[in-house]
Amino acid sequence: MEISGTWDFLDDYNSIAHLKIDSGNVNLINKMVNIDAFITNTTPIRNVDISNSIISLIGVDSTWIISPTNLNLTTTGSSIWVNHTLNGTSIIKGGGITYNNFKFSNISSRLFDNNTFSILEIDPNSSLAIESGSTQNMDSLIANGTCANVITIESTDNFGTAANINK
Numbered sequence: 367m368e369i370s371g372t373w374d375f376l377d378d379y380n381s382i383a384h385l386k387i388d389s390g391n392v393n394l395i396n397k398m399v400n401i402d403a404f405i406t407n408t409t410p411i412r413n414v415d416i417s418n419s420i421i422s423l424i425g426v427d428s429t430w431i432i433s434p435t436n437l438n439l440t441t442t443g444s445s446i447w448v449n450h451t452l453n454g455t456s457i458i459k460g461g462g463i464t465y466n467n468f469k470f471s472n473i474s475s476r477l478f479d480n481n482t483f484s485i486l487e488i489d490p491n492s493s494l495a496i497e498s499g500s501t502q503n504m505d506s507l508i509a510n511g512t513c514a515n516v517i518t519i520e521s522t523d524n525f526g527t528a529a530n531i532n533k
Contacts, residue, residue: 385401401421445467
């Protein structure tokens, strides 16, 4: 689904497709949104409000792709949940935006750009590769694994520049 103009979602939204916002205003306030991917990577003016919403992403590859140019993304009280059970890797290009809660519950993800999180959460049996040279700032990191349910956090370049995690 591609969006331009002004869209106010009145109900929760479920789709096996991606939600792509090229321009305009989108209000997803207080909604449960289940989609394959969320993409807004164009340069026209875009205002997107996901305040107090839960965005569940079930796709692989380009799962959350953000370009910050001319984007006003409001994330107050929201949760973004990468939640697929497929073998593929989810690509998260955060665009240097500030997020409330971002949770990884899938097998493999790659996180790009310098982002800020109130809470970054990684579930057991998950692997998160963070872009080498990038910095992820957060108030809290929740990553509780066990010997049987390992969590892996690594740089995308394990032999070169490190990724940084700052509190």
